[in-house]
Amino acid sequence: MASENPVPFREALQYRDIKELMPTSMGSAELARLEAAVRERAMFSARTMNEQYLQAIAERVRALLGDEGLNQATARLELKQILREIGYEAEPGEEGTIKDLSSDARINLVLETNVEMAQGYGQWIQGQDPELLDFYPAQELFRAEARKEERPWKSVIWPEAARAVGDTGALSALRFGRMVARKDSPIWEHISDFGQPYPPFKFNSGMDVMDVDREEAVRLGVITADAVVQPQSRGFELEAA
Amino acid sequence: MAATFTVDVRDASKAILATAEARMSPRVVNKIIGRAGQTFVRKHFYDLDAKRPNRMGGDRTHFYGGAARSTTFAATADGAVISVNQTGVRQRILGGPILPTKSKYLTIPARAEAYGKRAREFNNLKVVRFGNVLALVEADATKLRKTKKGFRAAGETGGGVMYWLVPKVAQKADPSVMPNLESLRVFVLEELRKAVAVAKGGAQ
Numbered sequence: 001m002a003s004e005n006p007v008p009f010r011e012a013l014q015y016r017d018i019k020e021l022m023p024t025s026m027g028s029a030e031l032a033r034l035e036a037a038v039r040e041r042a043m044f045s046a047r048t049m050n051e052q053y054l055q056a057i058a059e060r061v062r063a064l065l066g067d068e069g070l071n072q073a074t075a076r077l078e079l080k081q082i083l084r085e086i087g088y089e090a091e092p093g094e095e096g097t098i099k100d101l102s103s104d105a106r107i108n109l110v111l112e113t114n115v116e117m118a119q120g121y122g123q124w125i126q127g128q129d130p131e132l133l134d135f136y137p138a139q140e141l142f143r144a145e146a147r148k149e150e151r152p153w154k155s156v157i158w159p160e161a162a163r164a165v166g167d168t169g170a171l172s173a174l175r176f177g178r179m180v181a182r183k184d185s186p187i188w189e190h191i192s193d194f195g196q197p198y199p200p201f202k203f204n205s206g207m208d209v210m211d212v213d214r215e216e217a218v219r220l221g222v223i224t225a226d227a228v229v230q231p232q233s234r235g236f237e238l239e240a241a
Numbered sequence: 242m243a244a245t246f247t248v249d250v251r252d253a254s255k256a257i258l259a260t261a262e263a264r265m266s267p268r269v270v271n272k273i274i275g276r277a278g279q280t281f282v283r284k285h286f287y288d289l290d291a292k293r294p295n296r297m298g299g300d301r302t303h304f305y306g307g308a309a310r311s312t313t314f315a316a317t318a319d320g321a322v323i324s325v326n327q328t329g330v331r332q333r334i335l336g337g338p339i340l341p342t343k344s345k346y347l348t349i350p351a352r353a354e355a356y357g358k359r360a361r362e363f364n365n366l367k368v369v370r371f372g373n374v375l376a377l378v379e380a381d382a383t384k385l386r387k388t389k390k391g392f393r394a395a396g397e398t399g400g401g402v403m404y405w406l407v408p409k410v411a412q413k414a415d416p417s418v419m420p421n422l423e424s425l426r427v428f429v430l431e432e433l434r435k436a437v438a439v440a441k442g443g444a445q
Binding site for chain 1: 243244245268269272273276279280283284287290291302303306307309310311313314315322323324326327328329357358359361362432435436438439
C-alpha cells in the first residue's frame with residue numbers, strides 16, 4: 001500500500017469549486033423548483049441569507065472532500081461557532097428542528113448532501129468516459145446504507161420511473177430483482193428529487209450506484225449486445241487530460 | 242492522508258494483459274483496471290459499513306460508507322492507482338499513536354449519545370476527576386416538563402460520564418480495513434477478460 005502519491009478526487013472537487021454562493025430566503029420547496037442546472041452551479045441552503053456562513057459551509061465541504069484532516073463532527077462544531085458569532089438565533093418554536101440552521105439535523109444534512117453530491121457527480125462523470133462506457137454501459141441502483149425508514153425503491157419508485165420514461169430495459173432487469181438501467185437512460189434524472197442523474201437521488205437516501213458491465217447488461221435485457229450508450233454531460237466538466 | 246492502493250496486474254497474468262493490449266490501447270486497458278479497482282474497493286467499504294456499526298449504538302456516522310463514496314482512481318503507465326480520500330482510513334489500517342492537536346486531552350465517548358459529536362457541542366459538561374482518570378460529566382440539572390401554566394420539575398438529571406479524557410491513544414493496526422489486494426487483482430483481471438470479449442465484437 002502506497003500513500004506517497006494519493007490521488008485527489010478531482011471531479012468531486014471541481015463540482016464543489018464551480019459553485020457560486022447564492023444567499024436565499026427561499027425555502028426548500030421553492031428551491032426544488034429551480035432548474036437542476038441552476039442548483040448545480042450554486043452553493044445555497046434553504047432560508048440562509050448570510051454569505052459569510054455559506055462561505056464557511058463551502059470551505060468545510062471542500063475540506064471534507066479533499067481529505068484535509070477535517071471530520072464531520074469538527075466541521076459541525078465550527079459551523080455552530082460561526083452561527084453564534086454572527087448572532088444567529090432560530091425562530092421561536094423551530095429550535096432544534098431541521099429549520100434551525102444550528103441544529104445537528106440541519107448541519108448534518110447540509111454537509112452530507114453537499115459532500116455526497118460532489119462525490120456522486122465525481123463517480124458519475126468518471127463513468128461517462130466513452131472508452132469506459134463501451135465496457136460499462138449500465139449501472140445498478142442499490143442500497144448502500146441502511147436507514148431506519150427505507151423508501152420503497154424496488155417496489156414503487158423504480159418501476160414507476162421506468163414506466164414513466166419508457167425504459168423497457170430497466171423493467172427487464174427488474175424481473176431479475178435488479179434496479180439496472182443504461183447510463184444514458186432518463187430514469188436517473190426521473191428518480192432524483194434534484195433532477196440530477198447521479199446520487200444522492202433524495203435527501204438521506206442511503207442509495208448508490210455501481211457499474212454493470214456489458215455482458216451483464218445484455219444478460220439482464222437492459223441493452224442489446226450492439227447498443228451504443230452515449231456519454232452525458234452537465235456542461236461544466238473538466239476537459240480530458 | 243488518503244489511503245492509496247496501486248493496482249498493477251502486469252505480473253499476475255501476462256496472457257490476459259497481452260490479449261487485452263492487442264485489442265485495446267494500453268490507455269484503455271489501464272482505465273478499465275482503474276475503474277474496476279475502484280468498484281471493488283467501493284464494494285469492500287460498503288460491506289464494512291454494513292458489518293461494523295458503532296459498537297455503542299446510537300446514531301451512525303457511516304464512516305466506511307464515506308470511504309466508499311470518496312474512492313477515486315487514476316490510470317497510470319503501468320496500471321492504476323485507487324485512492325480513498327476519507328480522513329482516518331489510513332490511520333485505521335496502519336494504527337499508531339493518536340495525539341490531541343488543539344488541547345491537552347483526547348475525548349473518548351463513554352456512551353452512545355456522545356458518539357460522533359465533539360465535546361464542545363454540549364454546553365452542560367464539567368471536568369471531574371475519578372482517582373487518576375479525568376472525565377467530562379453532565380452537570381446536575383432539574384428536568385422540566387411543560388404544563389399549561391408553565392413548567393414544573395420532573396426529576397433530576399446529570400452526573401453521567403459523557404467522555405473520558407486521555408492524553409493519547411495507541412490505536413491498533415487493523416489490516417482488515419484494507420481490501421484484499423489479491424482478490425482485487427483477481428477481480429480486475431476478470432473484468433479485463435470480459436473487456437477483451439467486448440473488444441472482439443460482442444459480449445459473450
